[in-house]
Amino acid sequence: MNPDDRAGGTPPAVRLSGISKRFGAVQANRDVDLEVARGSIHGIIGENGAGKSTLVSILYGFYEADAGRIEIDGHVVAIRSSAAAIAQGIGMVHQHFMLVPTFTVLENVMLGAEGGPLLARGAAETRAELLDLSTAYGLEVDPDAKVGDLAVGLQQRVEILKALRRGARILILDEPTGVLTPDETGRLFDILRGLRREGVTILLITHKLREIMAVTDRVSVMRQGEMVAHRETASTTPEELAELMVGRRVAAMPRRELVAALGVDAGGGGTPRARSRPQPNAGALEVRGLGWRDARGITRLSDVSLTLREGEILGLAGVAGNGQSELLDVLSGIATPQSGVIRIGERIINRDRPAGPAELRALGLAHVPEDRHRRGVVLGFTAQENAVLGYQHGPAAGDGRLLSPAALACHCAALMKRFDVRPAAPGLRMSGFSGGNQQKLVLAREIEAEPRILLVGQPTRGVDIGAIEFIHGEILKLRDQGCAILLVSVELDEILALADRVAVMNAGRIVGERRLSGIDAEDRSEIGLMMAGIARIREPAAARPAASPEAGSAEA
Numbered sequence: 152m153n154p155d156d157r158a159g160g161t162p163p164a165v166r167l168s169g170i171s172k173r174f175g176a177v178q179a180n181r182d183v184d185l186e187v188a189r190g191s192i193h194g195i196i197g198e199n200g201a202g203k204s205t206l207v208s209i210l211y212g213f214y215e216a217d218a219g220r221i222e223i224d225g226h227v228v229a230i231r232s233s234a235a236a237i238a239q240g241i242g243m244v245h246q247h248f249m250l251v252p253t254f255t256v257l258e259n260v261m262l263g264a265e266g267g268p269l270l271a272r273g274a275a276e277t278r279a280e281l282l283d284l285s286t287a288y289g290l291e292v293d294p295d296a297k298v299g300d301l302a303v304g305l306q307q308r309v310e311i312l313k314a315l316r317r318g319a320r321i322l323i324l325d326e327p328t329g330v331l332t333p334d335e336t337g338r339l340f341d342i343l344r345g346l347r348r349e350g351v352t353i354l355l356i357t358h359k360l361r362e363i364m365a366v367t368d369r370v371s372v373m374r375q376g377e378m379v380a381h382r383e384t385a386s387t388t389p390e391e392l393a394e395l396m397v398g399r400r401v402a403a404m405p406r407r408e409l410v411a412a413l414g415v416d417a418g419g420g421g422t423p424r425a426r427s428r429p430q431p432n433a434g435a436l437e438v439r440g441l442g443w444r445d446a447r448g449i450t451r452l453s454d455v456s457l458t459l460r461e462g463e464i465l466g467l468a469g470v471a472g473n474g475q476s477e478l479l480d481v482l483s484g485i486a487t488p489q490s491g492v493i494r495i496g497e498r499i500i501n502r503d504r505p506a507g508p509a510e511l512r513a514l515g516l517a518h519v520p521e522d523r524h525r526r527g528v529v530l531g532f533t534a535q536e537n538a539v540l541g542y543q544h545g546p547a548a549g550d551g552r553l554l555s556p557a558a559l560a561c562h563c564a565a566l567m568k569r570f571d572v573r574p575a576a577p578g579l580r581m582s583g584f585s586g587g588n589q590q591k592l593v594l595a596r597e598i599e600a601e602p603r604i605l606l607v608g609q610p611t612r613g614v615d616i617g618a619i620e621f622i623h624g625e626i627l628k629l630r631d632q633g634c635a636i637l638l639v640s641v642e643l644d645e646i647l648a649l650a651d652r653v654a655v656m657n658a659g660r661i662v663g664e665r666r667l668s669g670i671d672a673e674d675r676s677e678i679g680l681m682m683a684g685i686a687r688i689r690e691p692a693a694a695r696p697a698a699s700p701e702a703g704s705a706e707a
């Protein structure tokens with residue numbers, strides 16, 4: 152019995168008892184209990200594959216538990232579909248957005264809750280509600296923008312607005328801050344606190360302990376499908392939570408893992424970058440005056456110039472939605488440049504001579520897309536098929552003519568071992584892997600190709616603390632082998648930890664660039680101002696390259 156009930160108080164908003172769920176050989180949830188007090192922010196943490204998404208998917212009616220009971224406000228309920236969850240006042244903001252990319256923001260928000268037979272009236276009302284919600288919570292978004300044209304950060308706003316508009320009283324957020332800048336994350340947390348004041352109950356899944364400490368009231372820890380601990384946030388520490396999560400003492404963790412786990416500022420000594428490496432040289436990829444407009448004629452990239460050099464990581468920082476995604480699309484051959492030119496070796500790419508992804512891959516360019524579900528994997532294919540996507544004509548797939556299942560399985564098993572993808576099951580469909588493990592497989596596939604140029608978007612989004620260190624290590628290793636890397640991340644800490652140079656994008660332009668000499672507070676605040684479009688980066692005189700062959704480009 153709930154202590155609240157004994158005390159004659161209100162029952163918890165959510166009570167899960169004895170929830171179990173098995174997928175084939177994997178016991179994703181084992182006898183899980185969870186109580187979430189009404190009007191509280193409750194964190195759920197755990198390593199990749201610990202069972203967090205499965206648990207909240209059961210609450211949201213995506214999966215039916217094999218055993219266990221769900222109570223909402225003290226009443227036992229059967230939630231067998233999302234519609235049933237919504238009817239219980241449960242809203243979900245997904246790790247991977249469930250929006251229709253060809254619909255506008257307004258249409259997406261209306262979808263599934265059209266408000267009766269008079270669509271036009273429903274649309275007018277929804278528009279008004281949407282604008283009210285946007286203003287009230289600072290979630291500005293153009294109702295007429297097509298969702299597919301929006302950057303992931305803006306798509307997330309639509310997801311939140313959609314749930315709020317349906318009157319969610321229990322809101323589940325699965326890794327909501329992965330695409331946000333620190334500033335946007337702060338604003339999201341203000342929104343969550345505001346919702347809490349209104350009595351909304353919030354379940355927050357995140358890998359970031361500093362977020363747990365900043366915004367939650369209670370936190371529950373999962374490990375290998377089981378619920379291993381519940382804590383009041385005020386009476387725990389990031390160290391204790393990290394230990395509960397990984398099942399070993401924090402003291403045994405390497406420094407960078409600790410930094411990622413505890414969210415401590417990585418300032419001062421001990422930066423993970425190998426600063427003593429020889430200076431990088433030739434430009435492997437050059438971009439000059441790149442411009443691109445979307446299907447609605449809106450300019451997304453203006454006069455972008457940059458150089459990716461061998462053996463160097465160029466970090467591209469910026470608030471989501473400022474052209475980074477579009478730049479990745481154009482550089483990876485998904486979109487054609489409308490003005491300007493890209494040079495890779497002897498190959499000149501422009502509007503009249505475009506190059507598609509396959510040709511670029513043949514030129515040694517690999518791409519880890521920001522949105523792994525839309526661009527990185529085919530969820531209905533097995534892991535071993537996904538492990539050669541784009542490289543299916545290579546030796547890993549067979550003899551070059553027919554795909555050999557044995558070769559695919561063997562290749563995939565090796566990748567899974569090296570990148571610690573769990574479960575190590577090459578024949579499992581991609582949809583059967585947790586988000587972080589899908590990400591590891593995409594990275595494994597692209598890194599294994601030993602590219603000369605790597606474009607990598609949000610590499611550690613949704614990835615647990617142990618895997619972050621590993622992925623960062625692999626990216627640095629690739630750089631040290633001479634690969635030219637463009638790292639797009641909304642995590643400023645990630646850019647400061649990995650990049651040799653940083654360029655900042657704002658409103659489709661590169662507004663400044665500087666070499667990073669270490670992680671210092673000055674870098675951070677200067678880049679923050681640049682991201683907000685307030686200042687230009689000042690290149691410190693000492694760090695300015697004496698005779699850069701690329702002077703006049705993004706390094707100017």
Ligand SMILES: Nc1ncnc2c1ncn2[C@@H]1O[C@H](COP(=O)(O)OP(=O)(O)OP(=O)(O)O)[C@@H](O)[C@H]1O
Pocket residue numbers: 174175177178179197198199200201202203204205206573574582583584585586587588613615
């Ligand atoms: N549809 C499915 N089919 C088969 N196995 C699945 C399915 N969904 C999840 N699993 C497995 O269940 C386990 C728990 O996955 P889940 O997505 O709940 O973990 P998670 O804690 O949310 O991880 P992450 O932090 O990586 O998102 C994993 O081993 C995963 O491979």
